[in-house]
Amino acid sequence: MARDIRNVAIIAHVDHGKTTLVDGLLRQTGTFRANEAVGECVMDSNELEKERGITILAKNTVVSYQGTRINIIDTPGHADFGGEVERVLSMADGVLLLVDAAEGPMPQTRFVLQKAFSHHLKPIVVVNKIDKADARPQEVVNEVFDLFIDLDADEEALEFPVFYGSGRQGWMTTDLEAAKQGGEGKNLETLFQAIVGHIPAPQDDPAEPLQFRVTTLDWSDYVGRIAIGRVHRGTIKSAERVVHLSRTGKQREVTVRGVYRFTGLSRAETEQVEAGDLCGIYGVEDIEIGDTLAALSHPEAMPVIAIDEPTMTIVMRVNDSPFAGKDGGKFLTSRHLRERLEKELRVNVALRVEQGETADQFRLSGRGVMHLGFLLETMRREGYEFAVAKPQVLFKTIDGEKHEPIEYLTVDCPADNVGKVIEILGTRKAELLKMDRKGTFTRLEFTVPARGLIGVRSRLLNATAGQATMHHVFHGYGPFRGHIEERINGVLVSMANGSTTFYSLDNLRDRGIFFVNDGTEVYEGMIVGEHCKDNDLVVNCVREKKATNIRSSTKEAFVKLPPPRTFNVEDALEYVGDDELVEITATSVRLRKAQLKETDRKRRDRRQEVS
Numbered sequence: 331m332a333r334d335i336r337n338v339a340i341i342a343h344v345d346h347g348k349t350t351l352v353d354g355l356l357r358q359t360g361t362f363r364a365n366e367a368v369g370e371c372v373m374d375s376n377e378l379e380k381e382r383g384i385t386i387l388a389k390n391t392v393v394s395y396q397g398t399r400i401n402i403i404d405t406p407g408h409a410d411f412g413g414e415v416e417r418v419l420s421m422a423d424g425v426l427l428l429v430d431a432a433e434g435p436m437p438q439t440r441f442v443l444q445k446a447f448s449h450h451l452k453p454i455v456v457v458n459k460i461d462k463a464d465a466r467p468q469e470v471v472n473e474v475f476d477l478f479i480d481l482d483a484d485e486e487a488l489e490f491p492v493f494y495g496s497g498r499q500g501w502m503t504t505d506l507e508a509a510k511q512g513g514e515g516k517n518l519e520t521l522f523q524a525i526v527g528h529i530p531a532p533q534d535d536p537a538e539p540l541q542f543r544v545t546t547l548d549w550s551d552y553v554g555r556i557a558i559g560r561v562h563r564g565t566i567k568s569a570e571r572v573v574h575l576s577r578t579g580k581q582r583e584v585t586v587r588g589v590y591r592f593t594g595l596s597r598a599e600t601e602q603v604e605a606g607d608l609c610g611i612y613g614v615e616d617i618e619i620g621d622t623l624a625a626l627s628h629p630e631a632m633p634v635i636a637i638d639e640p641t642m643t644i645v646m647r648v649n650d651s652p653f654a655g656k657d658g659g660k661f662l663t664s665r666h667l668r669e670r671l672e673k674e675l676r677v678n679v680a681l682r683v684e685q686g687e688t689a690d691q692f693r694l695s696g697r698g699v700m701h702l703g704f705l706l707e708t709m710r711r712e713g714y715e716f717a718v719a720k721p722q723v724l725f726k727t728i729d730g731e732k733h734e735p736i737e738y739l740t741v742d743c744p745a746d747n748v749g750k751v752i753e754i755l756g757t758r759k760a761e762l763l764k765m766d767r768k769g770t771f772t773r774l775e776f777t778v779p780a781r782g783l784i785g786v787r788s789r790l791l792n793a794t795a796g797q798a799t800m801h802h803v804f805h806g807y808g809p810f811r812g813h814i815e816e817r818i819n820g821v822l823v824s825m826a827n828g829s830t831t832f833y834s835l836d837n838l839r840d841r842g843i844f845f846v847n848d849g850t851e852v853y854e855g856m857i858v859g860e861h862c863k864d865n866d867l868v869v870n871c872v873r874e875k876k877a878t879n880i881r882s883s884t885k886e887a888f889v890k891l892p893p894p895r896t897f898n899v900e901d902a903l904e905y906v907g908d909d910e911l912v913e914i915t916a917t918s919v920r921l922r923k924a925q926l927k928e929t930d931r932k933r934r935d936r937r938q939e940v941s
Contacts, residue, residue, distance in 0.1 A: 335606050336529045337560070339403040339418055341446060342428035343436035343801070347458040351428060351497030352391065352404050356594065358500060358518050359393040390421075390558075390608060392592045395522045401592065401608050405442065417545040417619065417679065419445055420635055421560040421608060424452040424529030427474070431457050431465035431494070434473045436740060441803040444481050452486065453478075454524055456493045456502065460509050464769055467494055467506060491524050532606025539628035540564035540572060542611070544621045545635070547677045553588065553612040557621075560608050562632060564625060567602040574614055575622040575631040583626065587613025619679050640682050640695035641735035641780055641804060644702055644903070645719040646671075648690040649913055651922060652827065652853040657915035659715030664690040667716060670709060681705070695724065697804070699784070703900035710899065710914050717911045719924070721903055723781045726807055735780040738805040741790065743798040745772045750793040758782030759811040777805055782814050785904040817907055820866040822859035823923060824852045828872035835891055838869055844894045845921065846871070855926025857910065860895070868928050897921070909934075 340348045390403040405418045419425075425446045429435055435443075446453065455474055457467045471492055478488055494509035495502035501516035503509050541563035548556040566572075566589055574584045590597040590610035603609040614623070622631045648664050655662055661670065671683045671692060682695040696702040699721055706718065726733045739760065743751050745767065751774060752762060760778035767773075783802060790798045822842055832848040844859040852858055852871060861867045897905065902912040902919050909931070913920040925931050 334397055335399050335401070335532055336525055337401045337403070337421055337423045337532060337606070337608065338426055338525055338529050339405050339422040339424075339446070339451070340426045340428060341405050341439075341442040342458075343430070343433070343439045347430070347497045348404055348428050351426075351456070351458065352402060354497050354500040354518055355393055355402060355522075356391065359395060359522075390418075390592060391595050393594070395526060398526050399607070400522075400525060417635055419449045419451065420543070421545055422449070422451055423532055424454065424525075426456055426525075427453050427490075428456045428458050428497075429470055429474060430462075431460045431467050431470055432462045433742075434466075434470040435477045436801050440477060440481070440738070443477065447481055447483055447487060450484075452529055453490045454493070454521075454528055455490050456495070456497075456521070458495065458497050460494045461496050461499070467509070491528055493521055493524065495521075534562050534605035536565050536604040536606075538563045538605070539625035539630070540566055540623065541625075541630065541632055542566050542609075542623040543632045543635075544617060544619050544623075547617075547619060548610065550612070555615070555617065556590065556610045556612045557614065557617045557623075558608070558610045561603055561605045563605050565602050565604045566609065566611060566623065568600070571626060572623045573626055573629040574617060575624060575629060577618060577620040577634050579631075581629060581631075584614045584623075586611050586623070618676055635679070640680065640697060640724060642698055642702065642721050642723055643693055643695040644721045645686055646692045646694055646706075647686065647688075647717050647719075647911075649715050649717045649915070651717070651856075651913050651920075651926070653851070653913070653915070653918075653920075654715065657715065657917045658713070659916045660713035662715050666714065667692060670712075670714060674705060678705070698780070699900055699903050703903055706903075706914055707899045710916060710919075713916050715915045717913050717922075718903070719911055720906045720908055721784060723779070725810070728807065732810040733807040734810050736777050736805045736808040737780050737783055737802040739776045739778050739783070739800060739802040741774045741776070741798055741800045742768070742771050743774070743790070743794050745770060747794040747798065748772050748774065751790060751798065754786065754789050754793060755782075758786055758814055777808070778802075779811050779814065780804075782811075785817055787904065788901075817905070818864060820861040820864055821857045821907075821910075821921070822861050822871075823866055823868050823928075824854060824856045824858050824872070825868045825870050825928065826872050827853045830858070830871045831874050832891065833875040834869075834871045834873040836889065838871065839891065841867060841869065844892065845897070847894055848891060853922075853926070855923045855928075857921035857923065 340352065342348045390401055393400050393402060403418050403422055427443065429439065457470055459465065460467060491504065493502040493504055494506050500518060502518050502521040503516060504520060542559055542561050544557040544559045546558040548558060550556055566586060568586060568589045570586050571583060572586055573581055575581045589600055589603055591600040591603055592608060597610055620634050624630055646667065649662065675681060675683055680697050680701065684693040686693050694702060702721065723735055741751055755776055755778060758778055759782050760776040762774060762776055764775040765772060787800060790800060830846055830848050830850045830852055835844060835848050842860045842862045846852060846858045858871050897919050899914060899919055902921060906912055906921060909924050911922050911924050913922050923931060925934060
C-alpha cells in the first residue's frame with residue numbers, strides 16, 4: 331500500500347479563501363523557486379476566474395511535506411459547477427472544509443459537503459479570515475456542526491479537527507485564543523500535520539490489476555489529449571497496452587504512450603504511477619471523462635461518475651441581426667457552433683446539447699444561469715457570435731403531478747430592508763424557512779422555484795441600495811408553485827437603424843432607463859432601454875435636431891445624460907423576456923426582439939389573441 335500519499339480536496343463557498351489558502355500551502359512547502367515570480371490565486375488560471383475571483387474549473391497541484399506527497403484539489407464553490415465537484419471528489423480521500431469566520435457555512439458549503447459525505451470523505455474544518463472585524467469563530471464552528479448533523483454525517487465525520495487562522499497571511503492554529511491575538515510568527519505547520527495525520531492514506535492496492543478513471547481532460551499541442559484521473563488499482567506504465575472501456579460500454583485495446591506525474595503546478599513525464607496517486611496519460615484517442623483504462627487480463631470498468639441532471643435550458647441560434655459579423659466575430663455559422671458545442675461536451679459532463687427546432691438552433695441544458703453563462707462568455711471571448719433566448723427551467727412529472735426545480739436561497743441584507751426582501755421574494759413564490767440576526771444584517775433562508783430567481787437579483791439590489799447578497803443552491807424538485815409575475819417593466823425598442831443622438835435620447839429620458847449612450851449604433855428591433863411603464867414602447871432614438879438660423883449655446887455642453895445600464899452575459903440572460911433574444915458577439919452583448927419589425931410583432935400578437 332502507498333502510505334506516503336494524501337489526496338485532499340478543498341471545498342468551500344464562493345470567496346471564502348480556498349485558492350488563497352492553496353497559495354500559502356504552495357509557498358510554505360517551497361513549491362516555488364526563490365526567484366520565481368508568482369501572482370496571487372495561482373490556481374485560478376482561467377481568465378474568467380481571475381475576473382470574478384471564483385474557482386470554476388477544478389484543478390490540482392502537489393506539495394511535499396516531510397516525505398508525504400499531498401495532492402491538493404481546488405474545487406468550484408458554486409453549485410452551478412456541480413459536475414466539476416462530483417468528478418473531483420471521486421479522486422479524494424478527505425476534504426478541507428473552509429468556512430469564513432464571519433459568514434459561516436453557506437448554501438454552496440451545504441451542496442459540496444453533501445457530495446463529500448456521499449463519498450465518505452473525512453473532513454478537516456478550517457475557519458478562515460479570523461482577522462475580520464466581525465469574525466465569530468465559535469458560533470461558526472457550532473453552525474458547521476449543526477450542518478453536519480443536518481446532512482446525516484456519520485460519527486467519524488463529526489469528530490473533525492478545527493483550525494483557525496488566515497490563509498492570506500499564511501497561518502493556522504487549533505488554539506482559538508491564540509488565533510484571536512493574531513498570527514505573528516505562525517505558519518501552516520499544524521495544518522500540514524493534520525492533513526497527514528487525519529486524512530487517510532489511499533487504500534488502493536498497486537499489486538492488483540490496473541484501473542484508472544478519467545475525471546478531467548487537458549490538451550497539449552505536442553501530445554494531444556491528456557486524460558487526468560486517479561489510479562484506483564494497480565500501476566499505470568508508459569508504453570503499456572491496456573483496455574479502454576468507454577462510458578457507453580464499448581471497449582478496445584490501446585497503448586498508453588506516456589504518463590505524467592504532477593509536481594507543484596506543473597507535470598513531468600514518468601515511467602509509471604502506482605495506485606492511490608493522481609496522474610495524466612496521453613496517447614489514447616477519443617478518451618472521454620468517465621472512461622476507464624484497465625488491465626488486459628482484467629478489463630473491468632469503474633462505475634460511471636453520477637452527475638446531477640440539468641435544471642435549466644436555453645436555445646442558441648445563429649445570429650441573424652443586421653450587425654451579424656460586424657463586431658469581429660470569427661465563427662458565425664451553425665457548423666462552427668455545432669463543432670464548438672461538441673468539443674465542450676467532451677469536458678463539460680453536466681452539459682446537454684440537442685438539435686433545436688431548425689438546423690441553425692441548438693438547445694443547451696445545464697445546472698443554472700451561471701453554468702450556461704460561463705460557457706457563452708467563454709465562446710464569446712473565443713470569437714463566436716450567436717443569439718440566445720430566455721432561459722427556461724426543466725419541469726418533471728412525478729406521480730402524475732407537475733414538479734419544478736426548487737432552489738435553497740440565502741439572502742443577507744440590512745435589518746431595515748427585511749420587509750422589502752420578503753415582499754419581493756413572496757411574489758416569486760418563495761417560502762421563508764429561517765431568519766437570523768447577524769450584527770446589523772439579517773440572514774433570510776428560503777426555498778424558491780428556480781424560475782423565480784431569474785431577474786430577481788437586480789430587484790433585491792435596488793430595494794436594498796446595493797447591500798443585499800444572495801446565494802442559492804439546487805434543493806430538489808417540488809410541486810409546481812403556480813404562475814410567477816416576472817419582469818414588471820416593458821422595454822424601449824428602436825424603430826430605425828442608425829446612430830443614437832443626444833437630442834433624441836434627451837427627449838426620451840423621462841420614458842425610462844437607457845441601455846445605450848449617444849453615438850451608439852442601433853438597428854430596428856434592438857432594445858435600447860427599459861420603459862417606465864409595463865408596456866413596450868417603440869422609439870426613434872436616432873432622430874437629429876433640425877438645423878435653424880437661430881444661434882444658441884450648445885445644450886450638450888452642460889446637460890449630461892444619465893449613465894446607461896450595462897449587461898454582462900448572465901445579466902442579459904436574466905433580463906430578457908419570452909419574445910426577446912440576447913445577441914452575443916466578440917465585443918458586445920445586446921438585447922433585441924426576436925422579431926425585429928414592429929408589424930411582425932403586432933401580427934404575432936393578433937394571432938395569439940385570436941387563438
